[in-house]
Amino acid sequence: xxxxxxxxxxxxxxxxxxxxxxxxxxxxxxxxxxxxxxxxxxxxxxxxxxxxxxxxxxxxxxxxxxxxxxxxxxxxxxxxxxxxxxxxxxxxxxxxxxxxxxxxxxxxxxxxxxxxxxxxxxxxxxxxxxxxxxxxxxxxxxxxxxxxxxxxxxxxxxxxxxxxxxxxxxxxxxxxxxxxxxxxxxxxxxxxxxxxxxxxx
Amino acid sequence: xxxxxxxxxxxxxxxxxxxxxxxxxxxxxxxxxxxxxxxxxxxxxxxxxxxxxxxxxxxxxxxxxxxxxxxxxxxxxxxxxxxxxxxxxxxxxxxxxxxxxxxxxxxxxxxxxxxxxxxxxxxxxxxxxxxxxxxxxxxxxxxxxxxxxxxxxxxxxxxxxxxxxxxxxxxxxxxxxxxxxxxxxxxxxxxxxxxxxxxxx
Numbered sequence: 001x002x003x004x005x006x007x008x009x010x011x012x013x014x015x016x017x018x019x020x021x022x023x024x025x026x027x028x029x030x031x032x033x034x035x036x037x038x039x040x041x042x043x044x045x046x047x048x049x050x051x052x053x054x055x056x057x058x059x060x061x062x063x064x065x066x067x068x069x070x071x072x073x074x075x076x077x078x079x080x081x082x083x084x085x086x087x088x089x090x091x092x093x094x095x096x097x098x099x100x101x102x103x104x105x106x107x108x109x110x111x112x113x114x115x116x117x118x119x120x121x122x123x124x125x126x127x128x129x130x131x132x133x134x135x136x137x138x139x140x141x142x143x144x145x146x147x148x149x150x151x152x153x154x155x156x157x158x159x160x161x162x163x164x165x166x167x168x169x170x171x172x173x174x175x176x177x178x179x180x181x182x183x184x185x186x187x188x189x190x191x192x193x194x195x196x197x198x199x200x201x
Numbered sequence: 202x203x204x205x206x207x208x209x210x211x212x213x214x215x216x217x218x219x220x221x222x223x224x225x226x227x228x229x230x231x232x233x234x235x236x237x238x239x240x241x242x243x244x245x246x247x248x249x250x251x252x253x254x255x256x257x258x259x260x261x262x263x264x265x266x267x268x269x270x271x272x273x274x275x276x277x278x279x280x281x282x283x284x285x286x287x288x289x290x291x292x293x294x295x296x297x298x299x300x301x302x303x304x305x306x307x308x309x310x311x312x313x314x315x316x317x318x319x320x321x322x323x324x325x326x327x328x329x330x331x332x333x334x335x336x337x338x339x340x341x342x343x344x345x346x347x348x349x350x351x352x353x354x355x356x357x358x359x360x361x362x363x364x365x366x367x368x369x370x371x372x373x374x375x376x377x378x379x380x381x382x383x384x385x386x387x388x389x390x391x392x393x394x395x396x397x398x399x400x401x402x
Contacts, residue, residue: 005299007269013254016247021235022228023221033293034222035251036258036267046217048252050236052210054245057237066237068208092234098206 010036062133064109064126066091067136074107081105083140087130087159089113089147105143108133113151114158122158132164141169168178204264211237229314235338263334265327275308282306284341288331288360290314298346306344309334314352315359324358328363335367342370349376 010032018028035043059065060072067073074080074094084105088094094107112125122128136141142163146152160170175193177186186194213231219229236244245394259268261273268274275281275295285306289295299340313326323329343364347353361371376394378387387395 005273005275006267007258007274008255009250009253009266009269013247013250015252016243019243020224020232022232023225027223029296030293031221031223032254032304034317035265038256039255039258042217042220043251044255045246046214046221047255049214049217050244050248050251053214053233053237054240055249056210057208057240065233066207066211070209072206073208074206092231095206095230095234139377174234 062129063107064091064111064129065094065107079104082138084143085130085133085139085141086143086145088145089152089155093145093147103143108148110155113146113149113155115151115154125155127159127162130159131166134163134168135167139168141171144170144172146172148173208382214363235344238263264308265292265330266295266308275357280305283339285344286331286334286342287344287346288342290353290356294346304344311347311356312345314350314356316352316355323359328360331360332363332367335364335369340369342372345373347373349374 014028014032016033017023018025041127050155056068057066060067060069060070062071065074066073081104085108086105087108089110091109107129110125135170144156146156163170215229215233218232219226243341250305257269259271261268261271263272263276266273266275282305286309287306290311292310295310306390309331311326313321345357347357364371378395
């Protein structure tokens with residue numbers, strides 16, 4: 001779009017919006033126009049919410065979660081069971097598990113997975129802090145809730161190694177048929193795992 | 202997501218992002234997390250770009266375009282041909298036509314279409330200002346670049362009525378096969394129109 005039709009400020013807004021995941025160059029234009037039209041109701045509040053987030057959001061020094069408090073509200077919540085620690089790759093995974101609401105445990109966010117080919121080693125993710133959290137005592141079980149990918153499983157094995165000898169139970173998520181899933185659409189690996197881990201009906 | 206895992210500021214950011222067209226509740230969470238992770242490179246600049254837009258962007262009092270200047274840069278651009286006026290429904294249409302770059306004309310944004318069923322009458326869209334712009338003289342041709350919908354066409358007829366007697370040529374966009382389009386996928390109306398308006402090869 002030539003600069004001459006709507007000013008550099010709008011152009012800059014569109015360019016930045018296009019970098020938001022879920023928006024491309026085309027939908028960024030549409031979003032910008034919608035925001036400008038709803039200046040008072042949406043654009044203004046969004047601008048200040050973002051400025052506030054820039055100002056206040058930080059990474060929790062204990063678990064790696066993002067929050068406006070450090071340690072974060074998960075780490076300081078007294079109602080949570082501190083004897084169970086769920087290890088996840090990313091904050092998004094923490095959020096997903098919290099939405100499921102199945103465990104009232106604490107978390108540890110790795111911030112990535114081991115990936116030697118990409119040059120990601122043990123020092124590049126939050127592994128040391130995990131080991132020292134467990135070594136400090138009080139944790140009975142570490143649940144490895146990493147993705148079922150090659151990198152995720154490599155990382156899980158490495159963590160199990162590092163935690164051996166600390167007297168802590170290390171578990172992983174069950175493999176099986178997703179709830180609501182149709183067998184016909186599932187891969188062989190998942191079906192084999194589901195058969196192997198069959199439970200009494 | 203319970204409030205206790207990441208603070209009300211992040212929750213508010215997600216809620217507002219979910220109102221951006223193209224983002225739903227799920228992708229808003231993903232977007233918020235991405236923005237927080239790229240605080241310096243993306244969230245900060247985006248917050249200030251939005252604040253600047255809130256501050257500076259206004260609707261052009263002449264044509265209805267959005268810009269940081271009023272009259273907007275399209276209206277004040279001396280290189281544009283002021284004798285041709287392209288009437289569009291929305292600023293997005295103005296942008297789309299400008300991207301096509303086919304005409305070096307000025308624009309008039311209606312900000313909607315006549316729609317008696319929805320209670321949108323001639324006074325609810327920028328029609329009066331169009332008539333007075335044309336009546337003021339200097340315009341030779343008004344191109345009605347409204348959507349090929351019932352409302353768009355109703356509006357086009359109404360505008361033609363209003364402009365009759367002002368000594369101005371009123372034209373509309375051609376109907377036909379979209380460039381790159383396949384006949385097999387086109388509706389009968391478009392094909393009939395394309396046949397009727399066939400041109401010498």
